[in-house]
Every structure is written in structure tokens, then in C-alpha cells.
Amino acid sequence: TQLLEQSPQFLSIQEGENLTVYCNSSSVFSSLQWYRQEPGEGPVLLVTVVTGGEVKKLKRLTFQFGDARKDSSLHITAAQPGDTGLYLCAGAYNQGGKLIFGQGTELSVKP
């Protein structure tokens, strides 16, 4: 049973386009994190959202936590080839402790 559904799994777009990645669950999380992973490396934390309805921005990346804390989205504006990589969402039920990961979104931005 997949506790955190992430979509799409693969996304190939042209430079300058916008995109949104979604993470959905039937469970309520105390926090949700977004990671980016490069080949041969481990996931690197981008942002943590903890409050329902919270929106955080990191340059061209906008992260949103759903009001009910069951879902989240990552929106990238004007994607660049440097944004290419694997994006992962992960939820935590408690303050700290194990993370529940989505399947990941493999993003390819072509120049």
C-alpha cells in the first residue's frame, strides 16, 4: 500500500515551462518535506512545511501544504535545465522520526 502518492512519476518539459508535482495521502502528516536527489547522491532537503495551508517559496520553487495536511505540491516556474533531477516528497507522522516517501518525480528540462 502506497501511503504517499506522488505524481507524475516522469516529466519531460522544455526550458521556460512551468510544472507542478503533487503528493497526496489519506493520512495526516505533522510535516511534509521535499527533497531533490542527484544521481549517485542521497536526497537533499529543499523545504519542510508544517502548517496546513502553508506556502513556502525558494526562488522559482513554490511549495504548498494542503489545509488538511494530507497533500502537498511543488510548483516550478520557468524551469531551467539545472532543475533536472529526482524530486521526492516525504511525510512525517510525528515530530521527527521516520519519513514516508513518495515514489519520486524524475524531471527532465530540455534546453
Place this chain on the structure above:
Amino acid sequence: EAGVTQFPSHSVIEKGQTVTLRCDPISGHDNLYWYRRVMGKEIKFLLHFVKESKQDESGMPNNRFLAERTGGTYSTLKVQPAELEDSGVYFCASSQEQGAIQETQYFGPGTRLLVL
């Protein structure tokens, strides 16, 4: 400050053999986590140490897997005997303070295990 390191980076073994993976967390981090990603699946939690104690081992797949963290520093994860389905990437992560709403887990580069 050195990040989380894992050894080896790659391991290829035959079914039935034993493999031991090592993780060195960031110095001073009490929390150490093991995760695994098998082909085509999401990263899944295996277990969590707080210092030398196992806080949560609910993700350990079976008794062929043994994790230790003697002295509360580095950790080892031993698979004995290895099976084909154990192939995947094993990640270690460490964090400084559990209980913080924004606890940050720092991940190592992973060990890629292939069981033939």
C-alpha cells in the same frame, strides 16, 4: 563539517553471501536512520537509532537483517544470507534533534547493493 558517509558505495554479491554496510553519521548527531530503495519502488524506512538504542525497527523486512550502533557513533547493517530481493540502494541519514518540528535528516550517498 563532513556529511554522512557510507561504505561501500557499491557491492555485488552472490545470493547466500553476507554483506555489511557501514554508515558514519554527522558528528554529534544522535539520530541515525536506515532506509532502502528497491528497483521501481519508493524509499522505505528500515530503522531508527537514538544513540546506541533502537528507537523504531518496524521497517526491518526480516531477521536476515541486523543493524547495530555500538557506542552510538557509526552503524552497520548486515544482511545474512542475502537474497535477490535485497538488491537496491541503502541510504543512511542522521539528524541532530528528534522532536523538533523541522528535524532535518541529512542523507548519505547510499550503498548500491546487487545480489546475483
